[in-house]
Amino acid sequence: MVNSSSHPCIKDGWFREISDKSFPGQAFTLAVDSILYQAQSEFQDILIFSNKVYGTVLVLDGIIQCTEFDEFAYQEMITHVAMFAHSNPKRVLIIGGGDGGVLREVAKHKGVEEITMVEIDSLVIELSRKFLPTLSNGAFDDERLDLKLCDGFKFLEDIGEAGAQKKFDVIITDSSDPDGPAEAFFQERYFQLLHNALNPDGIVIMQSSENIWLNLNYLRDLKNTAKRVFPNTEYCYTMVPTYTSGQLGLIVCSNNDSIPLIAPQRSLSGREQEQLKYYNPQIHSSSFVLPTWADKVINK
Structure with missing residues (x-):
């Protein structure tokens, strides 16, 4: 039994994810077999514990970020929906993603020449490599990686002010939820910064923090915010058991409204598909199909 005083989110041996703002009236709980690490970094509260079903669990500021059991469902979809919607991605920017999962998936694309990763909290990288090594699977040692330890929002502002000649083909925003320091990543100003850093045929993908069961109107507003900047904007989803409501x-x-984001523009080789556990061309397209009641709100 874990001492209930060991962490504010743990009581009687159970981790409790509670957010009255994001999912009022409900909570998600996991049994804690052992606490592997807990501390307050310069930027956030970090908790890592083990669970018999989900393996090692990474929690930031009380919200589950990933588990060994189901992380691939998130990492693969936030990466490959954008990567395969692009016909030939060469330069990729990852904002956040300190656990290394998105980096691992981007590195599977052999045609990529440069990977820039911007993570504000170096401790998340260090701890993920120690306690969750399968997430990055050695990708932090990839010679194409340019790792920058700084704020992602500021990074985009700086390259915009510098009038960067080299822009990105794909930008993946793997940020925390918008409760606290990541709030700026869900505003129109951020979408404008992404727009400025993207090549004309480039593609941006970001986690929306919510799903259709929790806050449908928020998703509608977020999509509309993005659409004020990008003429081509779509919403899709992935299924992850340890994210609230699953x-x-x-x-x-995309800046280019002629790109069909809902369909992959490149086919997977047999070797590429063998490396993937969740993503395939069929699920790429079907992930954009919403139930009627949700489609009416988000897409109409």
Whole structure:
């Protein structure tokens, strides 16, 4: 039995994810077999514990970020929906993603020449490599990686002010939820910064923080915010058991409104598909199909 005083989110041996703002009236709980690490970094509260079903669990500021058991459902979809919607991605930018999962998936694309990753909290990288090594699977040692330890919002502002000649083909925003320091990543100003850093045929994808069962109007507003900047904006989702209600939305955008984001533009080789556990061309397209009641709100 874990001492209830060991962490504010743990009581009587159970981790409790509670957010009155994001999912009022409900909570998600997991049994804690052992606490592997807990501390307050310069930027956030970090908790890592083990669970018999889900393996090692990474929690930031009381919200589950990933588990060994189901992380691939998120990492693969937030990466490959954008990567395969692009015909030939060469330069990729990852904002956040300190656990290394998105980096692992981007590195599977052999045609990619440069991967820039911007993470504000170096401790998340260090701890993920120690306690969750399968997430990055050695990708932090990839020679194409340019790792920058700084704020993602500020990074985009700086390259915009510098009038960067080299822009990105794909930008993946793997940020925390908008409760606290990540709030700026869900505003129109951020979408504008993404727009400025993207090549004309580039594609942006970001986690939406919500799903259709929790806050449908928020998703409608977030998509509309993105659409004020990007003429081509769509919403899709992935299924992840340890995210509240088991689903997480993704906002996908492009400067080019002729790109069919809902369909992959490149086919997977047999070797590529063998490396993937969740993503395939069929699920790429079907993830954009919403139930009638949700489609009316988000897409109409």
